[in-house]
Structure formats: C-alpha cells, structure tokens
Amino acid sequence: MTVSVLEPAAPAAEAVAARRVSLVGRTRAGLSEALAEIGVSEKERRMRVGQLWNWIYHYGVRDFSAMTTIGKGLRAALDERFTLDLPEVTAEQVSTDGTRKWLIRMAPTGPRDRGAEIECVYIPEVDRGTLCVSSQVGCTLTCTFCHTGTQRLVRNLTTEEIVAQLMVARDRLGDFPNRIAPDGAFVPNDGGRFVSNIVFMGMGEPLYNFDGVRDAIDVISDNEGLSLGRRRITVSTSGVVPQIEPLGAQMNTMLAISLHAVRDDLRNELVPLNKKYPIRDLMEACRTYPGVSNAKRITFEYVMLKGVNDSDAEARDLVRLLKGIPAKINLIPFNPWPGTRYECSDWDRIERFSEIVFRAGYASPVRTPRGRDILAACGQLKSETEKLSARARLMLDQGEPTDTAVAG
Numbered sequence: 001m002t003v004s005v006l007e008p009a010a011p012a013a014e015a016v017a018a019r020r021v022s023l024v025g026r027t028r029a030g031l032s033e034a035l036a037e038i039g040v041s042e043k044e045r046r047m048r049v050g051q052l053w054n055w056i057y058h059y060g061v062r063d064f065s066a067m068t069t070i071g072k073g074l075r076a077a078l079d080e081r082f083t084l085d086l087p088e089v090t091a092e093q094v095s096t097d098g099t100r101k102w103l104i105r106m107a108p109t110g111p112r113d114r115g116a117e118i119e120c121v122y123i124p125e126v127d128r129g130t131l132c133v134s135s136q137v138g139c140t141l142t143c144t145f146c147h148t149g150t151q152r153l154v155r156n157l158t159t160e161e162i163v164a165q166l167m168v169a170r171d172r173l174g175d176f177p178n179r180i181a182p183d184g185a186f187v188p189n190d191g192g193r194f195v196s197n198i199v200f201m202g203m204g205e206p207l208y209n210f211d212g213v214r215d216a217i218d219v220i221s222d223n224e225g226l227s228l229g230r231r232r233i234t235v236s237t238s239g240v241v242p243q244i245e246p247l248g249a250q251m252n253t254m255l256a257i258s259l260h261a262v263r264d265d266l267r268n269e270l271v272p273l274n275k276k277y278p279i280r281d282l283m284e285a286c287r288t289y290p291g292v293s294n295a296k297r298i299t300f301e302y303v304m305l306k307g308v309n310d311s312d313a314e315a316r317d318l319v320r321l322l323k324g325i326p327a328k329i330n331l332i333p334f335n336p337w338p339g340t341r342y343e344c345s346d347w348d349r350i351e352r353f354s355e356i357v358f359r360a361g362y363a364s365p366v367r368t369p370r371g372r373d374i375l376a377a378c379g380q381l382k383s384e385t386e387k388l389s390a391r392a393r394l395m396l397d398q399g400e401p402t403d404t405a406v407a408g
Helices: 013-018 028-037 042-058 072-081 159-173 206-221 241-251 264-270 279-287 312-321 347-359 390-397
Strands: 002-007 088-094 100-105 117-124 129-132 197-200 233-237 254-258 298-304 327-333 402-407
Touching (some): 028 042, 088 159, 129 159, 197 206, 233 241, 233 298, 254 279, 312 347
Parallel strands (some): 129 197, 233 254
Antiparallel strands (some): 100 117
C-alpha cells in the first residue's frame, strides 16, 4: 500500500541558526566549547565542566535554574544561549511483557532537516534492564531478515543523539535521583537502576558510525555521570572487519557478531556485507579481538529461520567454525515484520539446534522474544524517516510542501 503524506516545510535557515542548542549528550570537550562561547575563561572552564557534567548526567536536570552550585549570572548566560532539552518522544508503546519502545524525533540539524526519527527499546528483566540504542537513521546493509534493512540510510546519528537515547530512557523511567517511576514499571534487582545495560543493536551499523559511537560510549561510561561500565555495553556488528580491532582497542566494550549463517553463499544472501568481508576474515578478526577471553566472550547472534539455516548439520558447522574463540551463541527466534518472506523455525527445531551447540561446550541460550506485539523485538525496528530526493530538497528550500510516498 502506498500512502501520500503531506510533509511540513522544513524550518527556515534563520530559525535553525537562532535556535538554542541543547547541551545534553555533549562530551566534556563539547561542554568546554559551550562555555568558551559565552566567555568563560579557560582557567575556569574545567571546574564548570565538572559541575555541568554532574547536573546533566548524574541528576538529569532539565533546567539551568536547578544547578544550585553554579552562580546565577552564569546560569542566566547558559540559559540565554543553550537548553537542556531532550529529543521529542513522538510515540511510546508498552508491550504486554513490559518492553517499552519510544519513537524519538531529533532536533533539526539544518534548513533541509525536518528532524530525523529513530526507535529506541527498553527491555526489563528480573536481573537487568537493557536499553537497545540506534547508531544511524536507517541502515546501509540491507540484511534480508531485518526490518531496518528495508529503510535506506539517511544519516549517522551524532554523539549527542546517541547519548540522548539513554537520557530519554532514564527520564521516562524515573531513573535519575529523586524521580518517580511510571506506573507498572519495575526496578531490576541490579543496583536499583532501571537501565543497567546498553546494547548497540538498534537501527544502523555501529561500526559505520565509529567516531560517534566511540565518543558516546565515553560519555555513557564516565563514572562521574551516567556511570555504565564498559563491560555492560555491547556493540553489535554485522562484520565490518577493519573496525573490529579498533573497537576493542579504543572502546573496550563487549562485542557481538550478527552471524546468522555458517556458509558464505548463505551469508551473502542474509548479510550482503559478507561479500566484502567473508566469514573467514570475520572469524580471524574475532580471534584477535583485544581482550577476548573466557571472562570476556564474544556473543554470536544467530537468527533462526525455518528451512534456511536451522539444520543439525549447520549447528555442527557452527561449532566447528567457532573453535578456539571464547564465545557464546544467542539463538534468536525470527521476529516477523510486514512483508518479510521468512518464517521462524519451529520450537522443537530451535531446541534441537541449541542442544547440539550446548553439548559442544558453548552456552547457547534461546533469546526470549520481547516486544513482538509492538514491533520492538530484534530485527523489527524501522522509522518512517527517508532521505530526501533532490527535488524534495529544492521544494523545501522554496518553502513548498512535499508530497512524499511512504511504503506501508
């Protein structure tokens, strides 16, 4: 079905230039630059950055007037030039299993930008609360089993926009000091925090936004602010081999590989990036991943597709493929989405596959599908943001509405 959607004109260039910019999501260097813009001396900036950092990331304040350790004059100067706004949550869905999905609209970045939308998912469990964040608007990889792959890449998210997803989640969940949790939410028994783990498994390929993801992890893991340890952060990649070693060396996070097949011919179909970086090269990058050990195992994700990759022979081949790599295998029942040609493997087939892998000495948990009823499960995320055509950009520049066809 095709629906014609009347898009509002993008904000005028003058309005974008005049808009106050949010400080939420900035690195320490970014906060220092903001202070320099309003005339704070270099000598004073380091102390002021520490104060801003504490108020923004530890307490989650949304107004400069709440920063009582900062003088009124500086608070007024900050308020005149900047904000502490979070991106707009345009929709929130709560699954019957407690999973929450937020559709988040980012602030416009220029006169042609109407505000990109991305999806972010919170998955509560008894012993942890996991936030699944996006690194790009859309995706360039076109994995055939993944809903995001049907949406063209629009752009990378900035460091601020990646961090803002965690800030939105904590704000909505009351996960800052002296906040109240929403009705029906429960705190996992892991330190009393709603969000205890982050996985870069939302929209996009994180290693194609390397710098943005790296700097966001620096902010998220800083122990004077959001304080999520790097062992609680997992970056998932479809196999961008040249960036795997730098990921371990510079980010020191946990690594997950979207594998899904044990033969190049099948993986070429499921994960087309395999044509550029075949399985042999990917496995070598995993064997040499900095810090990999039995205490820091690599997670291999394997979506279970009926009649495609779920045979006993493929389970045995998977064991042989991973020989010598400290690993665990997450078996993911396929989560259907509108228009897909795949089906989920039968449950007894999934259990048999898991048994073969487990008997070979690998942990092989079957991931419980979460948020299927709100299209929030693994492989189901997609937003309606599209890259504008040259004609549409010209019409927006001229202040005319665009008639954009959106596939539905």
